[in-house]
Amino acid sequence: MAAIACAVLAVLSAHIAAARECIELTISDNTIITESILNSTILKLSSKNETFEESVPVNVVELWERFPKVVVLRNSTGEQCRRDSQLYVDSLEKLELWALKMFDATAKPPSGILSGNGNQYGDFDECLSVDGAVRGKYCLASLLLSFEDKKYEKLDYLVHSGHYIKSNITDMGHRVPRFSSLLWGVCIPSSCSSFDLEEELSQRLSGLGVSVRVHNTMCTVKDVRRPYSFGKALSITFFLAILLLLSLGTIFDDGKEGMTNFEKLLNAFSLKRNLRKVFDLSDSPTKVKGIDAFRGMNAFALLIAHKSMAMAHSPYVNKVSFSEVFGMPWAVIGRSAILYTDSFLYLSGFLNAHNLLQELDRKGTIDLKNRLVGRWFRLFPLFVSLMLFCTYILPDISNGPQWNLVVEEHSRVCEKNMWKSFLFIHNYFGFEEMCLTHTHQIGMDMQLYVATLPLMVLIWKARTLGWSLLVGIAAASTLLRYLAIHWYDISMFVYYGISVQKLLDAARYSYILPTHRATIYLIGVVMAYFMRSKKFNISLSSAQVKLLWASCFALAAFTIVSPYRMGLEGYKYEHGPAALFAAFSPILWGIFMSMMHWAICNNYAGSATAFLESRPFKFFNNIAYSVYLTQFPIFFYNVGVQRHAEFYTPLLLLHAPEMLAVLVISIMATVAIEMPFNQVYRIYFGNSQKKLKEI
Incomplete structure (x- = not known):
């Protein structure tokens, strides 16, 4: 009991040497820890970055003792860092407040690691508040434990929260999470570098099977902002100009239509006028039935899938439960997000072809210039506004343990690659170097739109050749x-235990390429042609309608659920199922969409018509593009500012x-x-062009 009391007293008084001496006395005292108990806690670990002829036996008590509760960078290559580190130790023994804050802000080994509580941020704000003889620098280190012996497979599973997404400490982390890494917040003197911290932790944990990486971008010092640049000045000017136009347009909007182009321009920026329009739920004469409902339901499903990916960045006290939930059979609904x-x-x-066919009916040709300019105005202004905001404005708005990773690092990627x-063309360069990774769909859509223009003319003027080309491309x-x-x-289905690198490879080599995703786009083109030509306008009996809807839902369920085995824990990758899902799921899903679309347009939806044509779907259609663009920045803003683990x-x-934030900001x-x-x-x-929402 005396040994325990001594250890507790020493730790409370921050006397590290005395604490270690007491712990060593306690361990050697057989009345406290017997040799048999020590032997029962032996683990075999091997480092991922080092080669050992045999496993290094380490007992749990040694690992717990050697895991740094106080991080002192005495072996730094920088003289100032070494001096500040020694000053930190001396001040800690004297119970000086700034040193106690630095010690207190550093993460400590917690309870519940085997429940997934391995990501410990420490206290970010307390560390940055240290401004005494030494200023505090907060760094978030990535740790990875490697268990060699198969009999510790369950322990490996629990420590790394189930390896829901397998990662290593060198993976890109700003959009796809380093899920398997343990994040550890450390408060060090601002004169020390991330390299100094990485070397210190590596030395302290050498031989224990722990790999350490401290990225320079994962360290933060208070009041250090990115310098002003031409891009930032341009962005501020752009948004100030928008605010000026909105103010003038709203103030001088008298409810009348402007006569001159300048008056019309001011009216275009009137918030009063635009808010009335966004809440105007009347139907357009050219509206195609079912589009609003299709877009709304799929956008909601995609939003949930995107949210689950953002959640994988966050710490939870029960992170193992997170993996277990997403390893359940029903989670296939989210894993089939493609x-x-x-x-x-x-x-x-469908909408592109429908619109082009209308113009071909009227003119017999397509106004290529007007089409491309209209498409540019439809997509680019909001797209570029979000890029400028996320690159130059958002990084200065807040901070947090992962802010540098998911916000600042992403802004650096944008600054380099937004051109x-x-x-x-950003979808041709992989997620690693893509600004706003979720916008790959915009790149694909624009490229497929441009390719559709000559294809529709060819189908219109040389039907046999055009249809042969379309089928060949599909x-x-x-x-x-x-x-x-x-x-x-690779796999287009997010199977359980997929690695970060495989996710990135799947994106680069198939998911974000229009050549690989064109099939279902062309199914939409075919459907537009047949619906406009009214070749399938046939009458169905009540029994046939029921059979049609049963077939629709059965086909949709089969397409979503068929790869469910790949989403279960313990799944081992197989080429066959992955290739079949990638090749044929777009065809099956396209047939399902076409069947349901045809039934709705031909008034075979029955009692579901009121739901499909309901006002919420109509309203969502007005803000759909903004919802699509703004959700990821909002999700990752919240990841970046999160301070502590939650349940x-x-x-x-x-x-x-x-x-609610997504909704309001989208409006x-x-x-x-x-x-x-x-x-x-x-x-x-x-x-001349009627506005069709084609995204």
């Missing part, structure tokens, strides 16, 4: 998806304040940027 993006490709193909997005796209799986060992529950997928973006620039297009480039 189908929901396929839905948007189908809708885009690719300006040209709508078949080639299907073959490319199938072959990509075998060539690169995981599936209800966090529908976190009310976050969903603001729509009325302040999207709608005004669409109106500018109509003012200066004519009103």
Whole structure:
């Protein structure tokens, strides 16, 4: 008891040497820890970064003792860092407040690691508040434990929260999480570098099977801002100009239509006018039935899938439960998220072809210039506004343990690569170097739209050749998806235990390429043609309608659920199922979408018609593009500012304040940027094109 009391007293008084001496006395005292208990706690660990001829036996008590409670960088290459570190130790023994804060802000080994409580942020704000003889620097270190012996497989599973997504400490982390890494907050003197901390932790934990990485971007010092640049000045000027136009437009809006182009321009930026329009739920004469409901339901499913990926960055006291929930059979609904993006490709193909066929009926040709300019005004203003905001404005708004990773690091990627997005070619360069990774769909859609223009003219003027070309492209796209799986060992289904690198490879070599995703887009094109030609306008009996809807739901359920085995814990990757899902799921899903779309347009929805044509879907259609663009920045803003672990529950997928923020910000973006620039297009480039929401 005396030894225990001594250890507790020494730790409370922050006398580290005395604490260690007491712990050593306690361990050697057989009345406290017997030799048999020590032997029963032996683990075999091997480091991922070092090669050992045999496993290094380490007992739990030694690992616990050697794990740094106080991090002192005495071996730093920088003289100032060594001096500040020694001053820190001396001040800690004297119980000076700034040193106690630095010690207190550093994460300590907690209870519940085997429940997933391994991500310990420490106290971010307390560390940054240290400003005494030494200023505090907060660093978030990544740790990875490697268990060699198979008999410790369950322990490995628990420590790394189930390896829901397998990662290592060198993986990209700003959009795809380093899920398997343990994040450890450490407060060090500001004169020390991330390299100094990485070396110190590596030495302290050498031989214990722990790999350490401290990225320079994961360290934060208070009041250090990124320097002003031309891009930041341009962004501030751009948003100030938007605010000025919105103010003038709203103040001088008298409810009348402007006569001059300048008056029309001011009216375009009137918040009063645009808010009335965004809440105007009347139907357009050219509206196609079912589009609003399709877009709304798939956007909601995709939003939940995106939210689950953002949640994988966050710490939870029960993170193992997070993995277990997403390893259940029903979680296949979220893991098949590619189908929901396929839905948007189908809708885009349908609407583009429908619109082009209307113009071909009227003119017999397509006004290529007007089409491309209209498409640019439809997509680019809000797209570039979000890029500028996330690159130059958002990084200075807040901070947090992972802020540098998910916000600042992403802004650096944007600053370097946003020119690719300006040209709508960003989807050809992989997620690692992509600004706003979720916008790969915009790049694909623009490229498929441009390719559709000559294809529709060809179908219109040389039907046999055009249809042969369309079928050939769809078949080639299907073959490319199938072959990509075998060539690169990837999967379009997010199977349980997939690695970060495989997710990135799947994106780079198939998921974000229009050549691999064209099949379902072309199904939408075909559906638009047949619905406009009215070749399938046939009458069905009540029994046939029921059979049609039963077939629809059965096909949808089969497409979503068929790969469920791949989502279960313990799944081992197989080429065959992965290749079949990648090749044929877009075809099956496209047939399902077409059947349901045809039934709705031909008034076979029955009692579901009121739901499908309900006002919430109509309203969502007005803000759909903004919802699509703004959700990821909001999700990762919340990841970046999160200070502490919370208790995981599936209800966090529908976190009310976050969903409300997405809704409100989407409305603001729509009325302040999207709608005004669409109106500018109509003012200066004519009103010949009816606005169709094609995204």
